[in-house]
Amino acid sequence: MISIVGLIVIGAAAGFLATRLMRLEADIPTTMFIGILGALIGGLVLRVLTSVMGAMSGFVGAVLGAMLLIWLWRKYRR
Template sequence: MGLVLLIVVGVAAGFLATRIMGLNTDVLTTVAIGVAGALMGGLALRTIGMIGGWMAGFVGAVLGALILIWLWKTYIR
């Protein structure tokens, strides 16, 4: 099922991308461009999501620590 979905999304993405960029290609080239773009885009988004998820957790931890320090300095001291 994943391969069929990749091809369908690739066809749609390739058609849209070739029209936006002003290319006049045949169907097979359009599908190849779309499938390759879907693979590259999917990999890039997964990588960004993985790094972003880790970084978001780190930023959240730092912000939480800063808030705790501020609360301690403001109300406990």
């Protein structure tokens, strides 16, 4: 299990990366908040998918990944 300090460090790094990828200008506390909350939400979603769907979670992940790729293709192909 990740400690609170570990969660803050990982969340801050994830928030920094996410704000840069999504081109969002935010101050450091907001970036850390986004990252920590995103880590909690993402971890919860993945745990629920894994426990409820088991092997099907891989399929759901593949579909979501394909949908993301299509979205990126449509957005940046222009």
